[in-house]
Every structure is written in structure tokens, then in C-alpha cells.
Amino acid sequence: MQLQYQGSPFSDPGFSAPELQLSSLPPAVVSFKTWHALDDRERLSHAQGAFLALTQHLQLVGDDQRDLNPGSPMLLAQIRAARLRAQGLLGNMAAIMTALGLPIPPEEDTLGVVPFGASAFERKCRGYVVTREYGHWTDRAVRDLALLKAKYPG
């Protein structure tokens, strides 16, 4: 949805650019072996850190898109909704960590001064990366929580 507003190549059918990454955003892609070997603390702190970064990045992308696509309120609303969901998930994960007696990592600024001075194309690219990673991290969080649920039934 977000890509449709950005023009070619982003809006081209089947667009994918896995090489585009943001150093400030941890990638969700992980080998199954590594993922499975994570202990509870690692697993939750990885996800917690990722969603903390995602909330901040979604804020940035929302600001970017307000400039790039001011006439698309639906797009802006969707980005806002995604950020709120990420924040909600963050809160839930903090509760789980507390329940498991795990320390909650402190909130930190993941973006720093990176966002300033980006060109329009760079902002489109980082919008793509953030929304892509949001999707991947959401999928991974589902798997993470399913694993924990199986481990701690009831």
C-alpha cells in the first residue's frame, strides 16, 4: 500500500530490494537455527529492541510521507496505525518480560541525527525498508510468542 504512493520503481509489481537496509533498524531475517537457539531473554529483547526501533522509524516515515504525499490521508493514517500497533506490542512484550522476571532494556534513541537532510528518494527508500521490516518483525513476533506460549502453557 505504502509503495503504491511512491512511484516507480517502488510501485512496480513485485518490487523487492532486500539489499536496502537501515543501519539503525535491526533486520528481522534470521536463520532458523539461530532463531531457535535463542533463549527467552534474547528472543524477547531482540523483538523488544526491534519494535522500539520500529516505532521510532515509523514516526520518521510518517513525517517523511507527510511531505512526500500530503494529499494521501489514507496512507498517513495507515502509518500512524502501524506505529500505534508497534507501541501496543511493545507494551505487551514488556509485560511478558516482567512476568518472566527478565530485565526490560532501557528505551534508547535508535535514529540519532540520521534522518535530517535526506533526499526525497532516500526518504522513499527508508519508508520502504521500515514498512518491509515492520512486516517481517510482525511475522517473527508471532512465531516468537507462539513458541513462548507453547513453552509456558496457561
Added chain:
Amino acid sequence: MALFSVFQTTFLLALLSLRTYQSEVLSEPLPWAPESLRVFINSTHQCLHLQWSVHNLAHHQELKMVFQIEISRIKTSNVIWVENYSTTVKWNQVLHWSWESKLPLECAKHFIRMRSAVDDAKTPEQSFWSNWSSWEEVHVQNSLGHDPFFVFPKDKLVEEGSNVTICYVSRSQQNNISCYLEGVRMQGEQLEPNVSVFNLNHVAFIRETGTNIYCKGDQGDSIKGIVLFVSKVLEEPKDFSCETQDLTTLNCTWDPRSDTGLLKQLSQSYTLFESFSGKKTLCKHKSWCSWEVAPESQEMYNFTLTAENYLRKRSVHLLFNLTHRVHPMAPFSVLFTDVSATNATMTWKVHTTGNYYTLLCQVELYGEGEVIQRNVSVEVDGKQLFGGLKPDTEYRAQVRCANANHFWKWSEWTRQNFTTAEAAPSEAPDVWRNVKSVQGHSVVTLFWKPLSKLQANGKILFYNIVIENLDRSSISKLLSIPAPANGTELNLDQCLYQIHVTANNSVGTSPASVIIVSGDPGNKEVEEERVKGMEDGFSLSWKPQPGNVTGYIVEWCDHPRGPLCDLQWKSVGPTTTSTVVSSDAFRPGVQYNFRIYGISTERVPYLLEKKTGYSQELDDAVCCKYRIDNPKQKTFVVENLQPESFYEFLVTPYTSVGEGPHGAFTKVTTPDEYSPILIRIILPMVFCILLIMIICYLKSQWMKEKCYPDIPDPYKSSVLSLIKSKENPRLTIMSIKDCVPDSIEVLNKQEGTRKSLTETESSKATYLYLLPTEKSYSGPGPCICFENFTYNQAASDSASCGHVPVAPVAPLSQLGLLTSPENLLKALEKNYMNSLGEIPAGETNLNYVSQLASAMSGDKFILPTNPPEPALCSEYKMQMAIPLGLASPPSSGSSSLSSVTLLDEGEHYH
């Protein structure tokens, strides 16, 4: 003289020495050469800013100088730009100059140098170039990051139709990089081994959010790109105009043309500048702006409207006198006073302005088909009298005004309607009469035509009829007939009457229409003439009457065949002796009769002539003509007439000279042809059907039993009686509900049973019945029942069936062909018969084939240890000769049950 020559030579030498000194100076730096040259880069605007100074200028000295600036690209020898920059240089001044590069500065190295010359009349001897400054190198690539490649320029804003140069700079020369504009690959040219340039000519506006241009390498490098913002070209505002309604505010309007707004750039803004007052205002709207008129009553205004966006400005000018641009507001309070039947006075007001001036107002009045237009000069209140109006008519009035002295524009119209008063009807009604004599009385039917709207002058309320007995002048009678009646009937005696008819509305009475009626209808015998109708009616003419005639009346009936003839008349003047009578009611094939009356000076009508004819003679209406030669014949039968048709007959005598006069036609309508015959046939038929229905109803139960019982009873089948007569009288009928087609039972016959089987062969009483599948059975295949009386002596009466004893090992190839019941029947019979002879003694195997096996899955066969549902076929089971050895259940697997053949998709189970 010699002294002079010496002096001259000395002077020349001195001058020469000076020149020599000067040439020595030239090799030295010029005193005013550019120094401290610095170059600044503005990547966003692709600009190079140069900054330098000129030393050695005296305090307060000003010198006109020319600076020649040279710019090279990639290498110093590749000069791409030379420009002479002239300016006046002051003491201690820092000089600036800018240059915009077509190529983004990041795409290549640039080198800049300059030299100067004095271009001043005060020091003409200094007008030669200084030495070049050293080359200043500009290399932006040095400050790039570590990405594999970059695309430039970033986020460029250009106008539609301009040319843009784009480049990518690669870190490595091996990178094979492709660049795309909106998904279309661009063809570039190599500027340096690691730099390629793409020239985009006449770029088009695609969308407000910009055009993406991106590059990607073939080694999985990241996408890099730029967004090119292409704006529409700012156009000059069109139709710029200012006007005032009240002399206090000017309203200026224009057509803004296309919007050049983009993400990167706001829409163009508009400013209004007035040069006389020096005031300026930023317009809040795109197409109009308000301007407060100066209180010091400025008359002349010189406006400049400027449209401006990020890239350019456009201006238009307008000079005018304020009083020449007055567009008055629409008049108000439009009223009509003193409205009579023919006159009305219209008044209105205009909006006053600060200054006194005269307005020209235009008043228009629309009546029924007429327009009255007046121009009125107005200062405060307007007034206009309209005369000669029509009574009882609605008029629509409208008024608008403009500046009388300097016309600019009319105001909007202000509209108001009014209706004139009624007046007395202006014309007498057109009256005619029909007189009939009934038992010594005259029945006079008066007819009049309603007055037209123009004549009525209002709504006609009633008609007054004054009947004056001319024989006894003292007696007169007044009748009032309410509208909208158009006639009345009077019973009069045989006296002479003068009848006055007037129409009345709320205001007054119309002139009277006078007609004289006597007991004599005036229908004296006159000759009837035939006339021929034309397309537009009947053309009638008559002989002019000697003596005084006040007019003529032609009378006819619109519907001569109808019970109400719908009397019509047409009045013409005394000098007219012909007229054309036309009516929408005239139909082809109908004969119309016309009577022409003259009206005497005493207003007495008298019949002059009669005319008759068809407006259009139809082919089938043309009469056949029969000649009757026998003068004594009084009857004649006309044959071959059409049923249900209208005929008119006329009999006229003839002599050798010709035919006699035509009398009246006798009208005959022939009856319907078929109805008597139909009645004769249909009535008896209806009676018969009714009778049958009643009988059927009375005997309905019996009929149902006989013909359509709820459940067909096989015992009542005619087939049964046929069989009974020929075959076993003990024949029984199978009951369908007892049939279980899906069961397989395998029986092992002992020797003892063989006997009965053998008996079967000899008795030949084997009957095979094929039954259709009953719904309650899950299997779709046919239920085949065999009734074997050899087995079933006792049970046959109770109609048992359901299990099929067939011969052992039915060959699949043979059974596969059993598609039709007949084939199946034959095959089974044959196999069964054949097998009987082969059954070895003491170990007889009976193989049962499920009739539905081919369509069933799952329970393909059921061993005797697990017998089928016995409930329905218990009688049949009684016949089964089960060997004792097999009677006990679990041994079935190893028993001598040798062969069970299943007709299932070619599989055999043993």
C-alpha cells in the same frame, strides 16, 4: 629649429623609455589583478560562487574593470565557459560572481581561473589583461560517502520542457550500472571511466509528487535515485481586470491559468502593486484580490499583477480611471403602483455611492408576445409609466443599470412580475342557433363560441340572454347562463323573437350579439349540390344575394353520424361569397352536409344553399352502381356485401336523357358474419362439457380407483392377467420393499440340496425379475431379484426375494457386458444353468453376486458369518441350505467357501 628638433628627439626617447618601463611592468603582476580568489559550491542549485578582491586600489578610488573568468571541466585544458564580468571596483571591495552548471557539480571536477583588465576611460593606458590567476579546483566527489555509487543532482526542481542533466558516479569502474526514468531505461554517455551522464530533454510534468529516476548496479548494489520535480511553466495571468461597485473597494480578477504547485514548491502567489500610491498587497486568492480605494479620491490607478513561483515571475499591467470602472449593484425595491387594465407605474431604487453620479437604467417589460423596452436616467429612484397594456395579462418586468457617463458594465437584472386588472369583454360572442318545431313550439338551441383571451379581458363568469318578443314588444325575458356553458335551449312559440347574448366578467358586459328567431326554421327546400373535399377542408361558394345582407353563415355537423351532430358554424362578411371550411374532426369516407344562410339586415337568417360531399372519398366507400331496367321493380337485393360494414344506398330514376336528382341516402350496417354460426356450435359444446364435468365430479372416487390409484397395484396389471392365463396360476408378485439389493450371501450347498437344484432344471419354473432400484436403497444400481420356485415353494407366496443365486465364477468379460437387463437376464440364466451340471457332489459352491457390487465400495462382500440384514428376506433365508460345517461363524476364512466373485472394477476376491 635645431633646438626644437633636439627637444623633440629627447621627448621621444623619454616616451620610449617610459614604454620600455611599462613593458617591464607587464611582466610583473598588474597592480589591480584579482587576488584571493575563493570558490564556494552550492550543490542544491548547482552553482559555483566566486569571491575575490582587487588590491592596490587607492582609498575612495573607483575603477571600472572587466574580469574574464574561465571554467574548465575534468581537466584544465577542457574549457567549457568563458565570461567577461564588468563591474566598478571600489577600494577594499570583495567581488562576487556566480555560475550555474548544467551538469551537477558532483559529476566532474571543475577548474576556475580569472584575469582582469581596466575598462575605464580615466586610465586608458591600463586597458590590457592581467595574468591569469592560478586554477582553483572544485571536486565535490571527495566529500561523498562510501556507497558504491551515487546519483546526482538530488531533488531537482525544474520547469516543464527544460533540459536536465543527470549523472551517476561510481566508486569502482567495474560497476555496470543501469538507470531508469519511471521504469524506462535511459541511455547515457560516459563522461569519465566511473561517471556517466544522462541528458533529459524537454522533461514532462508527470505528477505533483515528482518523477523518480533511479540507478542500480548488476552486482546486487543498492538502489540509488533522485526525485525530479517538474513543475508546469508559470503563465502570465489572463483577463486581468478591476472594477468597483461602490467606489470604495476595487475588485480585481484574473484567470490564473495552470497551477504550478508541487511538493517541492507552493502554488504561484499573486501580488498587486499600485504604482501611483506605491502600495502593494499579497493576494489571498488565486484568481481575485480586493483593493481598498484611497480615501483621498485617487482617480487614476496603475496596477501591476505579479504571479511568482520558485522559478520565475510573470507580470501584467492595468491603468484605468476609477469612475470608468463602475459596475453598479442591481437595483432593488422594484414595485408596481397604479396598476389598471391598461396602465402600470414601475418604481425602483438604486444603491447610492459616495460620489454623485447618474445611472442609466434599462427597463424591459415582457407581455404575451410583446416586449417593451425603455431607457431611464436615474439618480436615486427610478420610475417608468407603461401604457397600452392588455387587461388581465401577466407581465414580467426587469431593470438593470449602468454608469451613464462612462459605461462599463450593466448591473445584474432585478425582476418583478405583475398582472393588469380586468376589463369588460371587448367583443360580442359569436352566436348561432338551431330551430326545431315540436308540436307547434319552436325549440331553439342557442350556441355561442367562448371569447378568446384577448376579447374576454378577464374571466367570463356568465352569459346573459335577453329574449325579446318582437310581435309583442313589451315582453322580454332575461336568462343568465353561468360560464363555461356554450349554449342553451329555449322553448318559444311561433312568434318572432330577437335574442341578445352578452358575455360578462367581473368588470362588465360585452357588446350584445343579436339574432332573430322565428317559428319557421327557415329550412326551405333548396337544391343540394355536391362538393368535393380537399386536403385542407371543403371549399364552398354561393351566389351573392341581391339586396342587403349583413353576412353569411355556413353551418355543418362535425360528426354527422353521431347522435350529437356537434353543430359548427362559420360567420363571414356580407361581401364574401366563398369560404373554406376545415375541421380536425373531418374524416375520410364520411359525408358532410353544409347549409349556407344569409343574414338579413333584420338579423333574420335564411337558408340559401345546401352542399354535401366527402372530405376524402375512400375506395371502398365508392358506391357500386346497379342499373335496374325494369321500371316496375320495387325491390333489389344487393349481394356480396362485407359483414360489419356501413353502406349508404340511394335510388334515383333515370331516363334516356340522364339521372334524376339524388335524394337522401339510406344508411345500412351489415351484421356480423360468424356470430350466429358460432353460437350454434359453441352452445351445445359447452353443455356437453359441463355434463361430463358433473358426471366426473359425482363419480370421482370411482374414477380415481379405476384409473389412477395412489399406489399402482401390480395385481391389477393387465400383464398379470396375460401371464396368468398362460403360465403358473400361482404366480405371485414381488413386493419392492422387500428387496435388499446390496447383500451378498454365500452358501455352501450340501448334497442334499442338489436335488432341489436339479429339480429346478427339470421344472423350468425359474423366473427372473428385474426391479428398479427403490429410493430407500443406497445403491444406485438396479435391484435384480430372482424367484426360484424350486427353492421357494413355501415362501413364494409371501413374495420374498433379494438374493441372487448365480452360477459360480461368472467370467468378468461376460459380466462386463451386462449392461441391459435383457443381456443380464440371459447371461445369468445361462451361467446358472450351465453351472448346475458342473457342481460336484458333496461340495457344492453357490456364488452370490451382489447386484450392486460394481457401484458399491466398502462392504464388497459379506461372509455367511456376518449375514446381511435378514429382516426383509427372512423367508428367502429359509431356503438356504447352509452346510453344518459353515454354520459356525469364525471358520469362514478357512472354510470350503471356494469362490466369491465380485463384479467390481475387475478385481477378484478368492
